Amino acid sequence: MPVGPFGLDPLLWAIVRLLIAVVLVVALILNSSLLLIYLERKIQAVMQDRIGPYHTGPFGLLQTFADALKLIAKEDVRAGHTDVAFFIAAPALVFTPMLASYVVLPFAPPLVGADLNIGLLYLATLGSMGVLGIVIAGWASNNKYALVGGLRSAGQLISYEVPGILSLVTAVLVVGSLSMVKITETQTGPLVNLFVLPLAFATYLVSSLAETNRTPFDLPEAESELVAGYLTEYSGMRWGTMLALTEYGNVVVVCSIMTTLWLGGWNGPGVAALPILGVVWFTLKVYALILVFMWVRATLPRLRIDQLMSFCWKILIPTTLLNLAVTAVLLIAFPSTLVPVAIANWILLVAFIVLLPVVQQRRLRQLRKTLRARTAAAGVAS
Amino acid sequence: MITGTPILDHSLTLLLVIPLVGILPLLAFIKDARAAKQVAIVTTFAELVVSLVMLAQFRVGEAGFQMVESVAWLPSLGIRYEVGVDGISVLLVVLTTLLTFISVLYSSGGAIKQRVGEFMVAFLLLEVGMVGVFIALDLFLFYVMFELMLIPMYLIIGIWGGTRRVYATLKFVLFTLAGSLLMLVAIVAVYLNSGPAGSRTLSFPDLIAGPTRFAPEFQVWAFLAFALAFAIKLPMVPFHTWLPDAHVEAPTAGSIVLAGILLKAGGYGLIRFALPLFPIGAQVWLPIVIVLSVVAILYGAMVSTVQKDLKKLIAYSSVAHMGFVTLGLFVLNTQGGVGAVLQMLNHGVVTGALFLFVGIEYEKTHRRQIADLGGFANHWPLYTGFFGIFVLASLGLPGLNGFVGEFLVLLGTFRYGGQPISGLLWGPLAAIGVILAAIYLLWMFQRVMYGPVREAYKALPDLTPIEVACAAPLLVLTILMGVFPQPLIAIIQPSVDRMLALAGATITVAVH
Amino acid sequence: MSVDVVGLVWLVPGIPLAAAIVNGLFGRRWLHRTTGVIASVALGLSAALGLAIFFAVLASGGQPRVVTLYEWIGVGDFRVDTAALVDPLSATMVAVVAGISFLIHIFSIGYMEHDRGIHRFFTWLPLFVFFMLTLVLADNYLLMFVGWEGVGLCSYLLIGFWFEKPAPYTAANKAFWMNRIGDWGFTIGTILTFLTFGSLNFHEVFDKVAGVAQTQPLTITFIALAFFLGATGKSAQLPLYSWLPDAMEGPTPVSALIHAATMVTAGVYLVARSTPIFADAGSALVVVGIVGAVTALFAATIALVQVDIKRVLAYSTVSQLGYMFLACGVGAPIAAIFHLATHAFFKALLFLGSGSVIHATEEQDMRRMGGLRRKMPITYWTFLLAGGALAAIPPLAGFWSKDEIVGAAFTSGHQILWSVGIGTGLLTAFYTTRMIYLTFHGEPRDHHLYDHAHESPPVMTVPLMLLAAGAVLAGLVLGFPPDAGFIHRFLAGVVSAEAGQQPEAPNYVLIAVLAAVAVVAALIGIGIGYAMYARRRPDPAAVSRAAGPIYTLLVNKYFVDELYDHRIIDGGRALFGAAWAFDAHIIDGIVDRLAWLTALIGSGLRRVQTGVVGNYALSIAAGLLVLIVVYGGYATGMLHR
């Protein structure tokens, strides 16, 4: 049993560690979410040629804190006939998996919560637990829109989990281990995985956008006919945690997974000398990716639920399967070098980008033809 | 018989193949009745010719199996496709092909009107089954053919039968099936006991080659199973109730074949498989079977006297005749055995003919109850002549074929010095059967043939040429087998001696 | 003789068979009338050949010769050939049968002229002769049996010739069934002979009889009795006689041929042929004698009161056959054969005479006849001669043969049988005279009948005359010096009772005395008959009333027919009905019960399928529990014994 520092009794030391962890969580993780909200609104504004929040605090920095305080102070309103236990439990069920995934993220060589040798699998599992909360939220709020919204977003999350995990698997094939620390250690040189598996990176990017309910797929929040999806009945801090904290927390987790796998995690010049420097590189890479997320949010229109689902099942999953198959075959064919894998991946990426619109066009034409035929037939019949 | 190089090499397999080949065009012409009839007649005629050629090249006087063809069928189980004929089965095969040809000829003469194509297919399939039963030497093949016989018969009675056909055909199938399942169990038991794991076999020649391979108490039970299956098929008394129903409801052709051949499968099975394979079993069950056969002879005759339906009467008469067969087989001496086999052949020809004539009469008058019939002799002289001769043959008039078989069986029974009471009791009892036969047959003949002319039947025509063509061969056979039985006896006797010797009988050498 | 006549013996039965086949096949469409001629010609040839063979055998001194055609049945040690035995006995029988059949064929051409089924008649009659000749010529019992049953078949066919009316075919059936019962005895006899002697040929069997008699006397008696049962069936002796009177339903020539001359004598021929067996059979011989005597007396009594002319003759035949068996019984087979021959002639004549009367008057009932003497002189005179022979008037044939039988009965120590013989002779004489007076003498009782009665055409009267000659001369020719006549010497070798002993010198004085007694009895009989029917002094009606119960008994033929019809036939039908009921209800019942049982079980099981998923889960859980308990038990050793 490890003896605590300064000769503390192990039991006591365990409690102390627990406290430190709580402080860290509240301080860092929650604040980062608030920071991100602020950053999001700023970048959104800049892209839309406006200023964004600047009244509260220098450059509007305290705006999100103000919002947070407002939400906490709000009255705890609950609609009648809602399933009380579930209504309250839902936000917790959505929030805790996000929180639990931070333990595995490799910020810096010494700065890792717990180096699980199934780290990546752990993250994927927590990703899938969130769905439960959403469904229960939808169900408990005793509101038709909430229920349908909840079921739809659950469907979306589960569907996009499949291509996400498949692309992770492709990456793991190349990397060889599930433990986050080992993954980062294998990418010391400038040749990070991004250049080896660009297609996997792209598909994972798309599915993580969906996973975190970001713009092209942020169906629940702003759906015109679903009011606010499963969040309709929620207000106050419950709404806050459900939407703000969880969503942005997840964004950070997803981006850190992408950085660890594709961008080399904490590796950067000078880390070898001073390991603690890794945190800087890691956060820089994560925030780069977050900018991309926000950029996407500002530009892309929202997808309809059937377009979203058909895109996932009819295009994304086949591509990731193809990618996985090709990588696996090539890895076995040329066990020593990664070059052929890289070449194949690039070719596939180009093909994917070029062919995507062509395939969609043909599908649409097909759809219109059948619809026209059916209406004509119906016309004749009636 | 023509000796020397066989004219037709694989004649037995050919016998099985021809009907199957015949079925193919039938399937093509299934809708066109006339074509179906022609194909069926040609096929059955070809089958008859081949069987006659086979008979021609059969070396008389040899006891062993001839023209044996043996090919491994399921080598892993030691089951072989083994066919061969000996003195007993060669004549039965010819009888089968002849009766089938006659039945098909008669049915195509207008007896069967609806669904002729299917009928002919069923019949050809039936022929395969029947011929197969008589030439199979492998127990498994025998069982397959034994069952194959059942299905077409079920269809023939079930579809083209009379009013209560479903009941009758179901009863027929259930009875025979129960029996044959018992036999299947016995066959498996035989297979398992036929030797150490390596040399297990079901082929009959091997089984009877060496000393008996089966333990005494096994033989008792195996014999019971086999004998039960054949007893039901043969209808021995307690299991005979299916026969009258099956006959009454079966179409004419069906009745001819059912009485002519299917019953023989039972008798044949007894002498071919039950007796030689399980001698000790035979000894144990001998008294019961003899008592049952004598009961069958008397009981069959007694019951048929009071029958009201013509076909039922003849059905019960075949129960009595088959009683003679079992009696002859189980007295275990040459005269009895040869008499039994002869009786099987005679019964096949005579009862087949009787059913043919009842059928002819039924096609014309559509009535089978004896009370409704009468006075045919006045306006049907030819019919009366033929029918009269067959009735006389059936009641065992010396000079016709019935008598030879029955007399030899009686002789064998008298000679039997068995356990319960010596043959001197069973012989006279069985001979009484001959009297009863005369009573019920002549009484039927009198009520049907004699008496005043009936207006209803006055205008009906006598035998048509096709009917005469069907009846003529049977008539010639009946007289020939009565007056010149010796050629047949010469063929049958050596094989019967061999089988009975296996079954532990004492064979008296011919004293010249 | 240049041509080996005996070798052609198979032609004797062969020719009638050929005629039968020709008439059978072509009779209906083309031949019609000519079938009669074909049949008669064939019979003529056969008769001629028969006589030639008779004389050839006579010439060769009675040497038996076997002519074999082919081996009929040969199974293991059982060998039977189709072979003809030509020896004095069979030669005489052939001559008698062929001769009389020929005459009857000619007679029936005339008799059956107007009948529609004449071709059928002339198919079956020669067929009958074929079977009879085979029976007589057979060299072994089995071939004899073929003839035996064949003859029974033809009698069935011919009795039932007019099958429109019910009486003929019921009589035919009755005849065949009775014969069949007899044949049952014959079959058992044949098989027993084979089993004891190892062969069926006559000479082989008879050689071994002496040897076997010592070792197994009982079997010999059994065999003899079995054969005798067969004989009674065929020759209408006491227990199985009632079919013969009913057989009169058939056409008269048939009655004449089959039921007088030939078939009925087959039984006698059988007993005569197997005398060696009967001789050593001890008690069996006495049985034959007694049955013969009783039948003779019994039939004669019934004949007294019969009104139908053919019935009288039928009963007289039964009685005469009784005489023949009596002869065999007392150890005088030659006398039996002698009486058989003479009886064949005069009985055939009597029947044909009655036939020509019936042909003329279309009437069989004697009470409506009378005074036909003037209308039918030839028939009258021939009938009178035959009647005389029957009544055993000295010069005529009947006297010699019957007297010999009666004498033999007396000499062999059977005094009671002798007295019965004499009594029957008296009764025979009485009913013969009664018959003659009722039909031919006195005033015609039915004028219509009397007016159009006419003498039969020559084709019928010529055979009558020939037979009349036979009736007169046969007695003298064959057996004049009693016990030492032609026939005795001829048959001595083959048929002698004591094989090998020399017949001791005939004691002529005793014979003369016995003959005298017999003649006196006959004269008394005739006297009574003449008195009752010619003079009407004791009027027959009055006598019958006086006799009272005896008369009714006799008229109803001792109620034997009723006994047979009601007791046996109905009993049989009830028994068979019960058997059928047993079959239909008990055995079928069991099968149907079985089916009902399975249905019952089925419906019981059906209830288990409740449809509720829960119940199924419960049953699975129960199974699991059992599994756990069992496995647990064994795993932890608790359940081990």
Place this chain on the structure above:
Amino acid sequence: MPLAAFIAVSAALFFIGVAGVLVRRNAVVILMSVELMLNATNLAFVAFSRRLGVAGERGSVFVVFIFVVAAAEVAVGLAIILAAYRNRPTVDVDQLDEMKG
């Protein structure tokens, strides 16, 4: 922790599942109870596989396959329940008894 404890827990959960299947009327709850039973077996498998040191995690492999089977079973089970529900407006197992014999 001794192996017996794990097995006891697994047995307890299994028989709770069995009780659930036998007792509850609602088809979905029955389905859940079946899931519980499957899970109980998983525990037992893993416990044996890990603690008895069977070569190559044989027990756990079975658990993987049980996951597959469980997933398939729930999918099809629910499909059947929904189809039954569409046919008759009840999910109560006692009332769904058209398949009576």
Place this chain on the structure above:
Amino acid sequence: MLDFLGLVVFAIFTIMIVGAGLGVVLANRVTTSALLMAFTFLNMAGMFVLLGAETIAAFQVLIYVGAITVLILYGVMFTPQTPRAYGLFFQKQTPWGAVLAALAALPVIVVAFSFHDAKTVAPPGGDLNALAIAVFNSFAFPFEVASVLLLAAMVGAIVLVKRESPAAPPAAPLRRSEPPR
């Protein structure tokens, strides 16, 4: 110290599992029992971790909690579950069921407790590698069969639940001007 902690954690998990299990069975609202089932699965994952089988625990969560519970919740939502509507929510055969379950449970638990020879401490190192090797080498074929099974189940479920699209397309939405059909 650690095993004491382990014991505590094990006790917690056991109580959670058995309690939630009973809850699933006895809860009168189907949704509660669904949730409790999810909770049991989570605790079961915990048990697996205690046993050192992290991969299995991860799979357990991924499959049971992530997919199966959601599926069951879908099922719950589509079917009516107003407990008050049909009174007793136990089956007719409840007493038998309960008795049977108890009877069966007793011997098994007794036997379960008799296992006392196994190691008390989980072997070191995760089970990922051993498990992966086992599944993809010696059990490759069953793995393929399992995949076919899943495919079949998926297709089967879809076919069972798929409603035939109505022959005629759904009636066009009412325009304001049209009267209600």
